[in-house]
Amino acid sequence: MSNNVLDGLYRPKNVAVIGASSTPGKIGYTVVENLIQGGFEGKIYPVNPKADEILGLKVYPTIADLPAGVDAAVITVPAKLVPQAVEDCGKHGVKGLIVITSGFSETGQHELEHEIVEIARRYNTRILGPNIVGYLSNTEKLNASFAPFLPLVGKAALISQSGALLIAMDASTYTRRVGFDKLISIGNMSDVDFADTIEWLNDDPATACISLYIEGFKDGRRFMEVSRKSKKPIIALKSGVSAHGAAAAASHTGSLAGAAKVYGAAFQQAGVLQAGDLDNLFDLTLALSLQPPMKGDNLLIITNGGGVGVLATDAAERYGLPLKFAPADVQAELKKHMPEFGSAKNPVDLTGMAGNEWYMDSVRYALPHEWVDGLVVLYCETAMTDPVEIAKGIKQAIDESGCTTKPVTVSFVGGEKSAEAMRWLVENGVPAFGAPDVAVNTMAALREYARMREMVADNSQVEIKADRAAALKIIANARTEGRGSLTEIEAKQVFTLYGLPVTTTILAHSEDEAAALANKVGYPVVMKIVSPEILHKSDAGGVKVNIKDEAAVRDAYRTILANAKAYNASANIHGVAVQEMAPWGTEVILGSVNDATFGPTMMFGLGGIFVEVLKDVTFRVAPVSPAQALRMLGEIRGGPILNGVRGEAPRDKAVLADTICRYANMILDLSDEISESDANPVLVYEEGKGVKVVDARIILKKK
Ligand code: ADP
Ligand code: MG
Numbered sequence: 001m002s003n004n005v006l007d008g009l010y011r012p013k014n015v016a017v018i019g020a021s022s023t024p025g026k027i028g029y030t031v032v033e034n035l036i037q038g039g040f041e042g043k044i045y046p047v048n049p050k051a052d053e054i055l056g057l058k059v060y061p062t063i064a065d066l067p068a069g070v071d072a073a074v075i076t077v078p079a080k081l082v083p084q085a086v087e088d089c090g091k092h093g094v095k096g097l098i099v100i101t102s103g104f105s106e107t108g109q110h111e112l113e114h115e116i117v118e119i120a121r122r123y124n125t126r127i128l129g130p131n132i133v134g135y136l137s138n139t140e141k142l143n144a145s146f147a148p149f150l151p152l153v154g155k156a157a158l159i160s161q162s163g164a165l166l167i168a169m170d171a172s173t174y175t176r177r178v179g180f181d182k183l184i185s186i187g188n189m190s191d192v193d194f195a196d197t198i199e200w201l202n203d204d205p206a207t208a209c210i211s212l213y214i215e216g217f218k219d220g221r222r223f224m225e226v227s228r229k230s231k232k233p234i235i236a237l238k239s240g241v242s243a244h245g246a247a248a249a250a251s252h253t254g255s256l257a258g259a260a261k262v263y264g265a266a267f268q269q270a271g272v273l274q275a276g277d278l279d280n281l282f283d284l285t286l287a288l289s290l291q292p293p294m295k296g297d298n299l300l301i302i303t304n305g306g307g308v309g310v311l312a313t314d315a316a317e318r319y320g321l322p323l324k325f326a327p328a329d330v331q332a333e334l335k336k337h338m339p340e341f342g343s344a345k346n347p348v349d350l351t352g353m354a355g356n357e358w359y360m361d362s363v364r365y366a367l368p369h370e371w372v373d374g375l376v377v378l379y380c381e382t383a384m385t386d387p388v389e390i391a392k393g394i395k396q397a398i399d400e401s402g403c404t405t406k407p408v409t410v411s412f413v414g415g416e417k418s419a420e421a422m423r424w425l426v427e428n429g430v431p432a433f434g435a436p437d438v439a440v441n442t443m444a445a446l447r448e449y450a451r452m453r454e455m456v457a458d459n460s461q462v463e464i465k466a467d468r469a470a471a472l473k474i475i476a477n478a479r480t481e482g483r484g485s486l487t488e489i490e491a492k493q494v495f496t497l498y499g500l501p502v503t504t505t506i507l508a509h510s511e512d513e514a515a516a517l518a519n520k521v522g523y524p525v526v527m528k529i530v531s532p533e534i535l536h537k538s539d540a541g542g543v544k545v546n547i548k549d550e551a552a553v554r555d556a557y558r559t560i561l562a563n564a565k566a567y568n569a570s571a572n573i574h575g576v577a578v579q580e581m582a583p584w585g586t587e588v589i590l591g592s593v594n595d596a597t598f599g600p601t602m603m604f605g606l607g608g609i610f611v612e613v614l615k616d617v618t619f620r621v622a623p624v625s626p627a628q629a630l631r632m633l634g635e636i637r638g639g640p641i642l643n644g645v646r647g648e649a650p651r652d653k654a655v656l657a658d659t660i661c662r663y664a665n666m667i668l669d670l671s672d673e674i675s676e677s678d679a680n681p682v683l684v685y686e687e688g689k690g691v692k693v694v695d696a697r698i699i700l701k702k703k
Contacts, residue, residue: 004199004200004203005095005124005126006096006126006192006196006197006200007071007095007200008071008072008094008095008096008126009071009072009095009096009097009098009126009128009135009192010096010135010137010182010184010197010200010204011071011137011140012042012071012072012095012096012140012142013042013043013069013071014042014043014044014045014069014070014071014072015035015040015042015043015044015045015070015071015072015073015074015142015144016044016045016046016047016060016063016066016070016072016073016074016089016094017031017032017035017044017045017046017047017073017074017076018047018063018073018074018075018076018077018085018089019047019048019075019076019077019081019085020032020046020047020048020051020054020059020076021048021051021054021076022048022051022053022054022055027076027100027146028048028076028077029054029055030146031074031076031100031134031144031145031146032044032046032054032055032057033055034143034144034145034146034147034148034149035142035143035144036055036057037143037149038136038141038142038143038149038150039141040140040141040142040143041141042071043067044057045057045058045060045066045067045070046058046059046060047059047060047061047062047063047065047066047073048060048061049061049062062088063085063088063089063091063092063094064088064091064092066092068092068093069093070089070092070093070094070095071094071095071096072094072095072096072097072098072144073085073089073094073096073097073098074097074098074100074134074144075089075097075098075099075100075101075130076100076101077101078101078103079101079102079103079104079109079112079130080112082099082101082112082116082130083112083115083116083119086099086116086119086120086125086127087119089123089125090119090120090122090123090125091123093123094125095124095125095126096125096126096127096128097120097125097126097127097128097129098128098129098132098134098135098144098145099116099127099128099129099130099131099132099187099190100129100130100131100132100133100134100145100146101129101130101131102130102131103130103131104116104130104131104188104190105131105188105190106131106187106188113130113188113190114190116130116190117190117191120191126191126192127190127191127192128184128185128186128187128191128192129185129186129187129188129190130187130188130190131163131187131188132145132163132185132186132187132188133145133146133147133163133166133167133185134146134147134185135182135183135184135185136150136151136170136182136183136184137150137181137182137206138150138151138153138154138180138181138182138206139181139182139206145183145185147166147167147170147183148167148170148171149170150170151169151170151173151174151179151180151183152173152174152177152178152179152180153179153180153181154173154178154179154180154181154289155179155181155206155207155208155209155289155290156178156179156180156181156207156208156209156210156211156285156286156288156289157180157181157182157183157184157201157204157207157209157210157211158180158182158183158184158211158212158213158285159184159186159194159197159198159210159211159212159213160183160184160185160186160212160213161186161187161189161213161214161215161216161217162213162215163185163187165213166183166185166213169183169213169278170183172282176282177286177422177423177426177427178282178283178285178286178426179289180211180285181206181207182201182204182206182207184197189217193217193219193223194212194214194217194223195219195222195223195225195226195227198210198223198226198227198230198234199226201232202229202230202231202232207232208232208233208288208289208290209232209233209234209235209285209288209289210230210232210233210234210235211234211235211236211237211275211281211284211285212234212235212236212237212272213237213239213281214236214237214238214239214263215238215239215240216240216259216597217597218597219597220263220266220595220597220598220599220621221598221599221621223266223270224266224269224270224598224621225270227270227271227272228269228270228271228456228459230271233273233288233289233293233449234270234271234272234273235272235273235274235275235281235284235285235288235445236263236267236272236273236274236275237274237275237277237278237280237281238260238263238264238267238274240259240260259595259596259597261617261618261619262593262595262597262598262601262619262621263597263598264619265598265601265618265619265620265621266597266598266621268452268620268628268631269456269620269621269628270456271449271452271453271455271456272452273288273445273448273449273452280441283433283438283441283442284442284445286426286431286442287407287409287431287442287443287445287446288442288445288446288449290426290429290430290431291407291408291409291431291446292404292405292406292407292446293407293446293447293449293450293453294373294374294406294407294443294446294447294449294450295373295405295406295450296373297321297324297373297447298324298371298372298373298374299316299321299323299373299374299375299376299440299443299447300326300330300346300348300366300371300372300374300375300376301313301316301323301346301347301348301375301376301377301378301440302347302348302350302359302362302363302366302375302376302377302378303347303348303349303350303377303378303379303380304349304350304351304352304353304354304359304378304379304380304382304385305349305352305378305379305380305413306349307380308378308380308411308413308436309347309349309378310347311436311437312347312376312378312411312436312437312439312440313347315436315437315440315441316440316444319440319441319444320444320447320448321440321443321444321447323346323347324346325345325346326344326345326346326348326371327371330344330366330369330371330372331344331345332344333365334348334362334365334366336361337350337357337358337361337362337365338350338351338354338358338362339351339353347378348362348366350362352380352382352384353384354385355384355385356385356389356390356393357393359377359379359390359393359394359397360393360394360396360397360400361397362397363375363377363394363397363398363401363408364397364398364400364401365401367397367398367401367403367406367408368401368402368403368406372406373406373447374406374407374408374409374443374446374447375406375407375408375409376408376409376410376411376436376439376440376443377394377408377409377410377411377439378410378411378412378413378436378439379410379411379412379413379414379418380412380413380414381412381413381414381415381417381418386417387412387414387417387418387420387421388417388420388421388424390412390421391410391412391421391422391424391425391432392424394408394410394425394430395425395428395429395430398430407443407446408430409430409431409432409433409439409440409442409443409446410422410425410430410431410432410433410439411432411433411434411435411436411438411439412432412434413434413435413436418434419434422434455625455627455628455631458625458627459625460625460626460627461623461625461626461661461665462626462658462661462662462665464498464499464662464665465499466497466498466499466665466666466669467497468497468669468670470497471493471494471497471498471669471670472670472673474486474490474493474494475494475670475673475698475700477490478490478532478700479700479703481532483532483700484699484700484702485532485535485697485698485699485700486697486698486700487530487531487532487574488505488528488530488537488577488695488696488697489505489506489507489530489574489577490698491677491696491697491698492505492693492696494666494670494696494698495663495666495679495693495696498662498663498665498666498669499662500659500662500663500666500679500693501659501690501691501692501693502692502693502694502696503526503579503580503581503582503692503693503694504521504579504580505577505578505579505580506521506577506578506579507530507574507575507576507577507578508557508575508576508577508578509574509575510575511553511554511557511558513575514527514553514554514556514557514576514578515550515553515554517578518547518550518553518578519550521578521579521580522580523547523548523549523581524545524546524547524548524581525547525553525578525579525580525581526543526544526545526546526547526578526579526580526581526694527543527544527547527553527556527557527560527576527577527578527579528542528543528544528560528576528577528579529542529543529560529561529563529564529573529576529577530573530574530575530576530577531564531568531571531572531573531574532571532572532574533568533570533571533572534564534567534568534571535697537695539567540563540564540567540568541559541560541563541564541566541567542560542563542564542567543560544556544559544560545581546581547581553578556576557576560576561573561576579694582683582692582694583683583685584683585651585683585684585685585691585692586606586607586641586642586651586683586684586685587606587607587608587681587682587683587684588604588605588606588607588656588681588682588684589603589604589605589606589607589611589617589678589679589680589681589682590602590603590604590659590660590663590678590679590680590682590693591603591604591676591677591678591679591680592622592663592664592667592674592676592677592678593675593676594667594671594674594675594676594701595621598621599621599622599668599671600621600622600664600667600668600671600674601619601620601621601622602619602620602621602622602624602632602660602663602664602667603617603618603619603678604617604618604619604620604632604633604636604660605617605618605636605638606636606638606641607680607681607682610636610638611680614637614638616636616637616638617636618632618635618636620632620660620664622664622665622667622668622671623661623664623665623668624660624661624664625661626657626658626661629656629657629658629660629661629664630653630657632657632660633653633656633657642656642684644686648686649686649687650686650687651684651685651686651687652684652685652686652687652688652689652690652691653687654687655690655691656682656684656691659682659691659693663679672701673700673701674698674699674700674701675699675700675701675702676698676699677696677697677698677699678696678697679693679695679696679697680695680697681694681695682694
């Protein structure tokens, strides 16, 4: 058992209740009552200056009167009295405080919250909360909360940022038959947060799987770091698609980076499964707390009904686990356990005639077979079979197969008896669901979990040697001129310092200089306005492409200046950039935001309407590993375009992925300076020919 600083809080040997009350209906009463009813085996110490006895327990007038060696104290006194209570507990050596009281940062009382944390720190006392329902643990028989009862016994732990949801989920554990060992209300996270708790749960023998309900938190990077190291599956339900950052966004990326997308990216990179909704959170929790991960892509489905078999097949495709035909030896063997008109291909259809025996023979044979990575067993209630018998048969066959390293999920479609059968299965460690779709969805999650863990384990990064000092100099220069952004020329210089391939771009201050530069760069050239006030150059008529000779250069120079002046008469114009014209390629956009929670974050999407209209983009928190970068390319809906469409050669994905990694390194290295940036577009050429950044934009952090 661990000797963690949080043991006092999460595994207390005794509990004090500060603000215990003898008045039923008060929280201070409910907590004492719950501690007793939960069956807590350690000492319970109610503290109240005005009572002698509460629910048969001796009451202590003050904290100082308590015996020595108090592990945890539940605090229920009004907010303004909490600092004193924390002080007294600290002095008395209490290790963990469960601060139920509300009226802190959630109502704007940031000072008060800060104060209690400061006091607790002085005594090395840890605080859970404030503004929480409390803490419940079946192992400890501890209901230190005002939630009515301990949850259905199970192997999962829930950490919830919403107290109301935690109480609701507590009750639903019984109706949904999804068991939890612990429910942790994390509230304002003034001290103990998700990351601390996940770390502690990793050493908790009673926890097999960690489920989270997240509204939002501050230190996204620490959460990622801890989750990445987690030996136990983590499933997160994130609520709130807030538009933070989007409102004031100056770049394309900024307007596309909603918090939800960045959280989603962070979950990916940290190996955290994301639940789509509350139902999904329960379903995944059940599957992940009972079954091992699925280590390969070969899913075998065994069914007694063609219909549910087809539904499951569709679902498998939808959830990224498309079915393959079983190999010949598997088919030949399974054929022995079904009538002539059955099918052994996959789904394996034992037909409606299937009884216990056939199910058992098939499961016992298939599960350990080297080809099979995971098994979904489906059953439609029939007149000839007893669902409970079938359930017991399936479980017995799993056990007899001797295979414990591959996951099995089950779905029974039917009535009361099927429900009873599934209940039996769950109680015996086999996740069972009323819909075939869910059995497959949870299996896909078991597969996804294994995939994510592999990627997380491979934390290789692209090595770059960048000239940071030179980049900072360019940025400092722009700042001395009072600018909040770099010009395209400056931005491309910074990009170059980080190894990103950009088009040669040189500033001309006069028509003659432009002509001379164009001759040097080589025709055709592109010319663009360079002005700190004109960020979107095309909008101002500030971009001319495919300029073929000197006369056209001179003409373009004059036109661009005239257009810029007409667009914004007060714009400060540095000149006109002359640059090499890159050949046609597939247009993509790379960009970055400095997310409030996760810091520098990369975006990738296809250019043009894909990004503007379809918002078909994907994110990763920097740094981005090569494997993650490649995954980004496949993640967007337009991804297949990079494989080459309508006779085009496949695009250079390797170099594009490498470019994403380098870009991510740049924004991480310069995270104190860059708030947003983009390379829009980057042209991607056929395999072996690389990419070219033709436009660059860097918005500086306000200082
Ligand atoms: P802005 O985005 O500020 O309007 P860009 O520099 O992106 O200006 O230029 C507009 C478009 O012109 C680009 O999307 C790209 O299609 C084309 N373009 C710009 N620079 C080049 C270049 N050097 N080579 C080829 N095409 C270019
Ligand atoms: Mg552009």
